[in-house]
Amino acid sequence: xxxxxxxxxxxxxxxxxxxxxxxxxxxxxxxxxxxxxxxxxxxxxxxxxxxxxxxxxxxxxxxxxxxxxxxxxxxxxxxxxxxxxxxxxxxxxxxxxxxxxxxx
Numbered sequence: 001x002x003x004x005x006x007x008x009x010x011x012x013x014x015x016x017x018x019x020x021x022x023x024x025x026x027x028x029x030x031x032x033x034x035x036x037x038x039x040x041x042x043x044x045x046x047x048x049x050x051x052x053x054x055x056x057x058x059x060x061x062x063x064x065x066x067x068x069x070x071x072x073x074x075x076x077x078x079x080x081x082x083x084x085x086x087x088x089x090x091x092x093x094x095x096x097x098x099x100x101x102x103x104x
Contacts, residue, residue, distance in 0.1 A: 004035075007036065008030075008042070008046060009049070010089075011030060011033070011037075012030070012043075012046060012047070012050065013050070013055060013074055013078050013079075013082040014082060015029055015030065016073060017074050020059075020071045020073040021071065021072060022061070022069040022070060022071050022072065023044055023047060023070065023072070024040070026072070030043075047072055050078065051072075053077075054075060054077045054078070055074065055075060055077055056073060056074055056075060057072075057073055057075050058070050058071060058072055
């Protein structure tokens with residue numbers, strides 16, 4: 001569903017607003033929201049898209065128990081995009097709900 005895809009990007013940014021994270025941890029955190037997040041396979045293409053947009057940046061973190069992990073961190077552009085989305089989200093949901101349920 002396109003709705004899920006569009007909203008999920010901002011949910012990832014919101015997760016990163018709290019602290020940098022790596023892909024599998026983000027997937028685990030988002031898996032708590034089963035209606036929103038379908039599978040781990042969606043996280044890496046989404047993160048690549050956010051990186052290409054300049055909304056996240058990455059660094060490599062060495063691990064003592066395995067290979068290095070790519071850490072993702074929200075950028076100021078990503079933070080601005082998330083703030084704009086959050087501001088628009090409430091009115092959008094209100095209007096969509098009124099339209100769907102015939103409450104003018």
